[in-house]
Amino acid sequence: MGKRRLEDAIKKIDHPIEVTYRSFELDPTIGRDIKENMYEMLAKKYGMSIEQAKANTENMVRMANELGLDYQMDTLILTNTFDAHRLTLFAKAQGLMKEMTERILLAYFTESKHIGDHAVLAELAGEVGLDKEAVSKMLASDEMADEVRADERTAAQYGVTGVPYYLINKKYALTGAQPTELFVQALEQVIAEDEATG
Structure with missing residues (x-):
């Protein structure tokens, strides 16, 4: 959601802005094949009931829908995302990081694909124009780790401890899924400062 709001903010600003995605794992210790669903994991992690976890998640789904995103939390497949991060950095070297990131997020949140599975990642990579065999070979190695x-x-x-986290010009940080207008204000402020000192 934060990514979509940032993209909306950039469209409102008449200035070239470069976005760089960085790797961050919420839980590097999580396994590749998880038996728990999203609600069970949240309930255990935050000491809440399954019902509370569902209510919290429904609020997030509602906010996503307002942005045109179709989150399917009931069928989302929890997994370790390290290999997905390796793939996005591999895609970056091919000039396709934005496309790969978008495709992985859609696969995970909307299509309930297992983004820890190498075959799934290779398929997704092929869809954005990467060589599936080269991706499979990379994933079978420790390349990009x-x-x-x-x-x-x-x-x-x-000091990043969660996502989303936005660092603008390595000076200003925004955390969480902030409103589009806050992104617009922050970007306009940075542009004005750059122009004043440039």
């Missing part, structure tokens, strides 16, 4: 870990170390240096 150091790059993901470097992103995560950088995030730690900036």
Whole structure:
């Protein structure tokens, strides 16, 4: 949701803005094949009932719908996202990071695909124009692992503890799914400062 609001804000500003996606795992210790569903995981993690977890999630789904996003939390497949992050960085080297990121998010939140599964990731990569065989070979190795870990170390240096987290010009941070207008204000402020000092 935060990504969509940022994109909407950028459309409202008549200035070139470059967005760089970085790797961040909410839970690096989670396994690839999880038996729990989203509600069970949230209930256990935050010490709440399944009903409370569903209510919290329904609110997020409602907000996503307002942005034109169709989140399917009942069928979402929890998994370790490390390999998905490796794939996005592999795609970055091919100039397709934005497309790969968008495709993975759609697969995860809307299509309930298992984004920890290498075959699924290779299929998704093929859909955005990457070579499926090259992606399968990369995923079978430890290629791009150091790059993901470097992103995560950088995030730690900036004090990132959750997502979404936006760092503008390495100076200003916004956290959470902020309203579009807040993104517009922050970006306009940074542009004005850059023009004043440039």
